[in-house]
């Protein structure tokens with residue numbers, strides 16, 4: 439922007455030209471020069487007259503040439519000086535050497551905005567950059583926007599002032615609520631931190647509790663297992679005790695009932711009728727066989743098979759199964775009065791059994807044999823039917839049995855106290871008739887653990903518990919080969 443045209447810039451250090459200050463001075467200076475030229479002509483003429491005479495003709499020609507030339511030079515010089523003075527007068531006077539710089543604007547130096555003439559004669563031109571952007575429009579737009587904004591602000595201020603009262607109260611209210619919310623938020627934050635801390639503690643306590651719970655569950659399961667074992671053990675002991683109690687009770691009852699008669703029972707006198715096979719044995723008979731016996735309450739007497747060999751003999755047999763030749767699936771009448779063959783398959787009869795067992799304290803022996811010829815026996819220290827009955831026939835000849843011993847296992851004690859049931863007289867505890875259901879006749883409860891009057895099914899059978907069963911030995915699906923039930927007064931009674 440700032441430049442110094444070379445043609446306009448003087449060389450530094452070059453001495454400035456001397457100029458005539460005014461026209462009057464210039465005219466005097468020209469007159470002085472004319473006089474000097476005239477003086478110089480006179481001198482030249484006098485010099486040529488002092489030379490030799492041969493040269494007198496050429497002297498006139500040379501003087502003329504010299505004069506003409508001098509005049510031309512003088513005129514030329516005068517024109518040059520005059521042109522220079524005119525030129526210098528038409529231009530501005532140069533600044534004073536070593537003076538203050540002169541600053542001008544729009545002085546025709548091209549497009550220079552500002553021209554600076556320094557004291558040393560140099561000049562600086564400051565130009566406007568042609569590439570400089572024009573912000574005028576932008577300024578106008580900005581000014582317009584500013585005006586519009588100011589207008590809007592003014593309008594808003596007017597509206598704002600109108601609502602200022604309401605807004606102010608609202609703002610105050612909001613500020614109060616904000617303050618409360620802020621304090622509430624702080625409190626919530628404190629609570630949250632507290633809760634989080636509490637949660638951590640709870641989690642730890644929960645883990646401890648879970649561990650404890652697991653340990654307790656394990657202990658509990660162990661305790662339950664031990665408790666179950668203990669309960670089972672106690673139940674078994676109780677059951678055993680109940681059996682024992684029942685046996686003792688029955689025995690005591692039997693003893694009480696029969697005490698007078700037993701006590702009154704005297705030894706059979708010689709020649710007197712035997713009351714049972716024990717009396718027959720006592721009379722000296724040692725052969726097994728059929729004998730007539732006359733129980734106290736059955737004066738007419740009846741025939742019975744006496745086992746004189748088993749375990750000391752004297753047994754009155756009241757039931758025998760040997761080959762299935764006689765049906766035992768009979769009605770009440772038959773079981774009351776007896777049926778079959780005395781030396782074969784035989785049932786002596788409930789009435790007869792009652793008449794025998796009422797005489798004294800009888801013991802019962804049951805001999806059993808399977809089809810592999812294995813034999814076992816069950817013995818009960820107390821046995822009787824209808825011992826406590828006013829009318830045993832009407833009462834159903836209830837069974838009294840207790841005090842088991844033997845090799846067959848007990849399968850009869852559960853029937854103690856039960857009445858006799860036949861297919862036509864249901865005295866059992868079942869909804870059905872156990873005699874009909876299991877094809878026999880017995881002191882059924884609900885229904886049985888033994889069924890020695892069942893069908894003669896000859897060993898293993900597919901039907902259930904309807905054969906000659908002794909469950910404690912062969913279960914409920916094995917019908918035995920032979921069965922004998924026999925009684926005798928206990929040895930103490932016989933003595």
Ligand SMILES: [Ca+2]
Pocket residue numbers: 864865866867868869870871872
């Ligand atoms: Ca029944």
